[in-house]
Amino acid sequence: MRETFLNYSLPDIDSDEVYSVKDVLLSGWLAKGPKTIEFEKRFAEYVGAKYAIGVNSCTAALHLSLYAAGVGHGDEVITTPMTFAASANTIIQVGATPVFVDINESGCIDVNKIENRITSKTKAIVPVHYSGQACDLDVIYTLADKYNLFVSEDAAHAIDTYYKGNRIGNNPKGAVSYSFYATKNLSTGEGGMLVTDNETLANRVRVLVTHGMSRNAWNRYDKGGSWMYDIIEPGFKYNMFDLQAALGLVQLERMDEMQLKRKELITLYEVGLSDIKGLTLPKPSEYTEHSWHLYIVHVDENETGITRDEFIERLKEYNIGTSVHFIPVHLMSYYRRTYGYKEGDFPLAEKWFNEIVSLPLYSKMTHKDVNDVIEAVRKIIALQSSYI
Numbered sequence: 001m002r003e004t005f006l007n008y009s010l011p012d013i014d015s016d017e018v019y020s021v022k023d024v025l026l027s028g029w030l031a032k033g034p035k036t037i038e039f040e041k042r043f044a045e046y047v048g049a050k051y052a053i054g055v056n057s058c059t060a061a062l063h064l065s066l067y068a069a070g071v072g073h074g075d076e077v078i079t080t081p082m083t084f085a086a087s088a089n090t091i092i093q094v095g096a097t098p099v100f101v102d103i104n105e106s107g108c109i110d111v112n113k114i115e116n117r118i119t120s121k122t123k124a125i126v127p128v129h130y131s132g133q134a135c136d137l138d139v140i141y142t143l144a145d146k147y148n149l150f151v152s153e154d155a156a157h158a159i160d161t162y163y164k165g166n167r168i169g170n171n172p173k174g175a176v177s178y179s180f181y182a183t184k185n186l187s188t189g190e191g192g193m194l195v196t197d198n199e200t201l202a203n204r205v206r207v208l209v210t211h212g213m214s215r216n217a218w219n220r221y222d223k224g225g226s227w228m229y230d231i232i233e234p235g236f237k238y239n240m241f242d243l244q245a246a247l248g249l250v251q252l253e254r255m256d257e258m259q260l261k262r263k264e265l266i267t268l269y270e271v272g273l274s275d276i277k278g279l280t281l282p283k284p285s286e287y288t289e290h291s292w293h294l295y296i297v298h299v300d301e302n303e304t305g306i307t308r309d310e311f312i313e314r315l316k317e318y319n320i321g322t323s324v325h326f327i328p329v330h331l332m333s334y335y336r337r338t339y340g341y342k343e344g345d346f347p348l349a350e351k352w353f354n355e356i357v358s359l360p361l362y363s364k365m366t367h368k369d370v371n372d373v374i375e376a377v378r379k380i381i382a383l384q385s386s387y388i
């Protein structure tokens with residue numbers, strides 16, 4: 001048994017990130033400025049989008065995308081219950097109603113069930129590229145064309161996810177929101193990015209991201225800048241700042257290396273766990289290349305003789321941390337109380353939730369760490385079911 005606790009996720013920070021942040025700390029400019037502008041440019045190139053706007057979270061990006069697209073009171077927005085609350089909360093924050101659609105066999109929204117839920121009030125779809133696999137975007141974009149809907153992709157897990165050979169980030173029907181939260185494949189501690197190919201939307205988001213001001217601080221305080229500004233509309237305080245961007249720029253340069261490492265660890269997991277009866281490993285659909293943000297396995301209680309909750313507790317005894325992504329949003333008390341949702345409404349998401357465990361996965365993990373997890377999982381299940 002390992003001596004130290006293995007977290008389910010840790011950021012991968014090297015000396016280059018430390019020097020980059022130190023340079024900004026000593027530069028005299030900490031707020032949104034040249035580093036943020038450079039990071040926005042590089043990130044747009046990386047994902048293949050025309051415009052990128054740095055924000056302080058993916059939640060802010062999701063909120064801004066719907067707000068800037070004009071989604072508001074009386075509107076309905078379709079999303080999945082198998083997501084973090086931010087995907088649905090931000091729909092409510094613009095005044096609209098979240099309408100959930102159950103998931104498919106990979107945990108993403110079942111695109112074949114969306115059309116049934118479209119009404120005259122539907123204004124947008126928020127597909128979530130769950131765990132790092134792409135949703136079936138062709139079907140979603142076709143529905144968006146047919147019903148004139150905005151598509152706000154939640155790509156919190158999907159930096160370096162591919163759909164049919166193209167990296168996520170090129171959305172012809174709206175915007176894509178990324179998270180750089182501490183557990184994400186690319187991390188700035190907290191942070192996010194909104195990307196779009198729509199110039200009008202990008203211009204509005206750029207204004208909304210700092211109070212609706214016509215000029216941000218960098219434009220005002222730099223030599224040649226002017227102190228004068230106007231408030232074009234009441235905006236938010238959602239902007240990224242240069243310390244975050246200094247981290248992000250180095251992380252982006254290290255993305256290929258970090259992603260290779262994740263894929264190496266996945267191969268170890270697959271070799272070490274694939275023969276365990278009652279444990280189902282992730283099977284990405286044929287149209288997606290997984291970013292491997294999360295490694296989610298399913299524990300079948302009947303086959304393994306252990307519940308998902310017991311499995312998590314036993315792993316903890318072996319000093320292995322895990323998480324669960326996610327408790328279906330419709331089962332949260334606010335959603336039950338406000339919209340009348342109840343158990344049984346989205347049976348596939350609920351079954352999924354009862355079976356899943358996210359095993360540790362991050363690019364700083366060592367082969368020994370993965371082998372410790374594999375050994376613990378095998379021992380726990382063998383003890384329960386005498387299968388080995």
Ligand SMILES: Cc1ncc(COP(=O)(O)O)c(C=O)c1O
Nearest residue numbers: 057058059084086156179180181
């Ligand atoms: C699917 C999903 N969407 C949105 C978010 C929100 O991201 P952030 O913490 O950057 O606001 C998360 C956070 O983990 C997430 O998992």
